[in-house]
Amino acid sequence: MRELIEFKQVTKEYKIGEVPIQALAGVDFSIAEGEFVVILGASGAGKSTILNILGGMDTATSGQVFVGGQEITRLSEKQLTGYRGEKIGFVFQFYNLIPNLNALENVEFAAEICKNHLDAQDILHKVGLKDRIKNFPSQLSGGEQQRVAIARAVAKNPLLLLCDEPTGALDYVTGKSVLKLLQDVNRETKKCVVLVTHNSAIAPMADKIIKVKSGRIESVAINKVKHSVEGIEW
Numbered sequence: 001m002r003e004l005i006e007f008k009q010v011t012k013e014y015k016i017g018e019v020p021i022q023a024l025a026g027v028d029f030s031i032a033e034g035e036f037v038v039i040l041g042a043s044g045a046g047k048s049t050i051l052n053i054l055g056g057m058d059t060a061t062s063g064q065v066f067v068g069g070q071e072i073t074r075l076s077e078k079q080l081t082g083y084r085g086e087k088i089g090f091v092f093q094f095y096n097l098i099p100n101l102n103a104l105e106n107v108e109f110a111a112e113i114c115k116n117h118l119d120a121q122d123i124l125h126k127v128g129l130k131d132r133i134k135n136f137p138s139q140l141s142g143g144e145q146q147r148v149a150i151a152r153a154v155a156k157n158p159l160l161l162l163c164d165e166p167t168g169a170l171d172y173v174t175g176k177s178v179l180k181l182l183q184d185v186n187r188e189t190k191k192c193v194v195l196v197t198h199n200s201a202i203a204p205m206a207d208k209i210i211k212v213k214s215g216r217i218e219s220v221a222i223n224k225v226k227h228s229v230e231g232i233e234w
Ligand SMILES: Nc1ncnc2c1ncn2[C@@H]1O[C@H](COP(=O)(O)OP(=O)(O)OP(=O)(O)O)[C@@H](O)[C@H]1O
Pocket: 014, 015, 016, 021, 022, 023, 041, 042, 043, 044, 045, 046, 047, 048, 049, 050, 198
């Protein structure tokens, strides 16, 4: 399989006043096209920092990051804005929908800036919201709002989907159905999904599990057998 993502000796240092914080201390890993990857680690391990650098929302202090053959660590601010808009679909813990746009408008608004975007209505049907497309976020449950957020990310037809604790605000059953949707999207579209979580129980649903500890990669494991979300309990 071709590598889609490569991190090479990536470091990230934040400074709060005079005190430096080493969020990433030389991170190396690669992710192949089409893989479903779970990044696991305790709070403060550096998971979100990895995801934010990968998504062009933050920049590395040193090291190199390649995505689809492009070295994103060399991009200017303006080029990074283009990269984020065109290549990345984001799903966050708190859905970040625009409150005064309905579900369809939320998805269209994000998709329209992308050249190869998919039809917003089609994608909303696929995520199970056929009858809710005219609802505003306040008229939708948390799980439904997260489905809109996933539809919004998928409709851009991005190179990869980045999900930061996507079930963090949802109850067990709703969280499971959202994970199933992400697994289905990965299977059907062959898009690479990178999901950050502290919940190690969901590791069996991944192709690859990257464990992060104190800003370093603790281990990278490949699941020989990938499990459906339905078969996983936690
Ligand atoms: N903008 C920032 N300014 C200063 N320090 C930061 C910033 N972002 C992250 N950090 C620090 O970098 C380290 C890694 O943070 P990060 O958010 O990547 O961890 P995480 O594994 O995602 O944790 P959590 O699961 O709690 O979200 C932490 O010590 C954190 O306090």
